[in-house]
Amino acid sequence: MASPSFEHCRYERHGRVLTITINRPQVLNALNPAAHFEMAQAFDLYAADPELHVAILTGSGDRAFCVGTDLKELSRTGEHRKPPSGFGGITTRFDLFKPVIAAVNGLCLGGGAEMVAACDLAVSSDSASFALPEPLVGLAALGGGALQRLAREMPMKDAMMLILTGRRIDAQEARRISLINEVVPHQELMPAAFALAERVLACAPLAVQASKQVMLQSLDMPDLQTAMSARYEAAERMLASQDAIEGPLAFAEKRKPVWTGR
Known part of the structure; x- marks a missing residue:
């Protein structure tokens, strides 16, 4: 591009x-x-x-x-x-x-x-x-x-x-x-x-994005319990991704993961 x-x-x-x-x-x-x-x-x-x-x-x-x-x-x-x-x-x-x-x-x-x-x-x-x-x-x-x-x-x-x-x-x-x-x-x-x-x-891109979203948006919440129970769109996208499967699989196969961001 x-x-x-x-x-x-x-x-x-x-x-x-x-x-x-x-x-x-x-x-x-x-x-x-x-x-x-x-x-x-x-x-x-x-x-x-x-x-x-x-x-x-x-x-x-x-x-x-x-x-x-x-x-x-x-x-x-x-x-x-x-x-x-x-x-x-x-x-x-x-x-x-x-x-x-x-x-x-x-x-x-x-x-x-x-x-x-x-x-x-x-x-x-x-x-x-x-x-x-x-x-x-x-x-x-x-x-x-x-x-x-x-x-x-x-x-x-x-x-x-x-x-x-x-x-x-x-x-x-x-x-x-x-x-x-x-x-x-x-x-x-x-x-x-x-x-x-x-x-x-080296980290999964969706995991990085989810981590950033949770850290920043949780600052606006009134207490720890609310922050931990809130829904975060990037975290949900990460958990449903191919990379969430690839990471544990690569660990089990003792190789570097191949992240796709999907």
Whole structure:
């Protein structure tokens, strides 16, 4: 299948892995409305493609993953439009149960950090840095869910320190507070992201999607009993799949399973 052509991002297939690369290095991969809508389309295509099981989101060049909104263009146009799926087409996308890995290659500020928080896993270059600097310019990180996600994803004091001070932290500190999963030397970033994708691909894709759906949707339920007794569509699809038969059979036959995603 031919890959679509976008102006502001690159959409590249690598077997069952997709890379979406923000491609605005001239503005440190800051996003304007056109870029938001292109990235939303890229994630739509990923969600709909049964041959793609894992996506990696990264930035073009060595300087920045994404520094948030393109403020220079915003000052000229006053245009704030974003797709319903949010900043970068991902921060308010609540129905994507395929995994997304962030590969943070440089500066990760504002909306860029919000995109990382919206990803399921994150690998960072050791030269990357992170911040939510909105309060320093009289604003708050309201647009991409950082205030809500970080309160759920890390200790509250760490989240408050990041959010209330606007200070920039390095990759090791981002790892300590669980904003990211792994820090690697800069030149090893993409190989590490693909290695992580391969570890995900070793699992049955429907099992991965079911696990993600149950974990995320159970957060909205009032208690453990309700969460454990709820129905989850992806889990039901997994249990009825060919892969649910293939996994135990491969184990019994002492061979690697051949996952079909069906």
